[in-house]
Each structure stands twice: as structure tokens, then as C-alpha cells.
Amino acid sequence: MTGKGYFVKCPVCENKFDRSVVNSVKINNRYYHEKCAEEKQKLQNDKEELIKFIQKCIGQEVNKKITNQVEKFGRDGYKFKGIQLTIEYYLLLGYELNAQEGLSFVPYYYNDAKHHYIMKQKANKAAEEVDEPVKQRSIRIKDPELRERHRKKGDIDIEEL
Numbered sequence: 395m396t397g398k399g400y401f402v403k404c405p406v407c408e409n410k411f412d413r414s415v416v417n418s419v420k421i422n423n424r425y426y427h428e429k430c431a432e433e434k435q436k437l438q439n440d441k442e443e444l445i446k447f448i449q450k451c452i453g454q455e456v457n458k459k460i461t462n463q464v465e466k467f468g469r470d471g472y473k474f475k476g477i478q479l480t481i482e483y484y485l486l487l488g489y490e491l492n493a494q495e496g497l498s499f500v501p502y503y504y505n506d507a508k509h510h511y512i513m514k515q516k517a518n519k520a521a522e523e524v525d526e527p528v529k530q531r532s533i534r535i536k537d538p539e540l541r542e543r544h545r546k547k548g549d550i551d552i553e554e555l
């Protein structure tokens with residue numbers, strides 16, 4: 395099968411493709427790869443979620459300054475989810491978000507925030523792993539008397555039970 399040669403450039407990955415051959419999605423008169431359109435939609439959702447989060451923090455509609463900052467960070471390669479975590483981290487440190495200053499702190503705290511949440515995730519995971527054998531053990535030795543004997547002898551002989 396040969397294509398009809400309807401070549402378009404995907405705005406997301408900037409690769410050219412023949413839209414008579416490759417599955418594509420049309421948005422605002424531009425053709426996107428299906429996967430790239432999905433990615434674009436996901437980014438859009440993340441951005442809307444971030445704006446809603448900021449509105450909740452400052453207790454009012456976001457102003458032009460904040461909207462522009464969000465757009466600029468997006469262009470500079472910051473992840474919208476990452477920006478949201480950075481704001482959470484900033485608040486955690488005891489600072490406040492206000493509409494006048496907006497998000498100018500984000501570039502200074504972005505990496506710290508990332509580090510903080512990666513460490514937190516690791517700690518949670520480690521805690522889960524440690525938890526498991528401890529639980530099993532406490533089920534086996536419920537009886538206080540047995541536990542006492544266990545403590546004295548150092549171990550319990552299964553045959554003795």
C-alpha cells in the first residue's frame with residue numbers, strides 16, 4: 395500500500411508523516427500522531443490540575459503573571475506535576491504562596507522538592523519491606539507465657555508446642 399503523500403508535521407515530536415498512511419488526530423487544524431495527541435492531552439490535564447491547585451492555595455483566581463509563569467516553565471522543560479510538588483514542598487517548609495510573587499521560587503526549589511519526594515518514596519517502600527516479617531512473627535508468638543519462654547531460651551522449639 396502506498397500513501398497519497400499527504401505529508402504533515404506533528405507539532406509534538408516535529409516529525410513529518412503521511413497522514414494517509416499513519417493514524418493521526420486533528421486538533422485545531424494540525425495533525426498529530428495518535429500517541430503524541432494523547433501526550434498533549436495529558437500535559438493539558440496536568441496543567442489544568444496545577445492551575446486548580448494554585449487557585450486553592452492562594453484562595454483566588456490565578457492572575458496573568460502566574461499563568462505566564464506556568465507557560466514559561468512548561469516551555470523550559472519543567473513538568474507540571476513537578477511544579478505542583480515543588481509548591482507543596484515550599485508550603486511544607488513554612489512559606490506561603492501569594493498572587494503578587496507568584497511562582498518565581500519554583501526554579502530554586504524544584505530539584506530539592508524532587509529529591510525530597512524521591513527519598514520519601516524510598517523510605518515508604520523500605521518501611522513496607524521491613525513490615526512484612528515482623529507481622530508474621532507476632533502472629534506466631536501470641537501467648538505472653540510463650541513469649542517469655544521465647545525470650546529466655548532465645549528461640550522456640552516447634553516440637554515443644
Ligand SMILES: [Zn+2]
Nearest residue numbers: 404407427430
Ligand atoms: Zn508526533
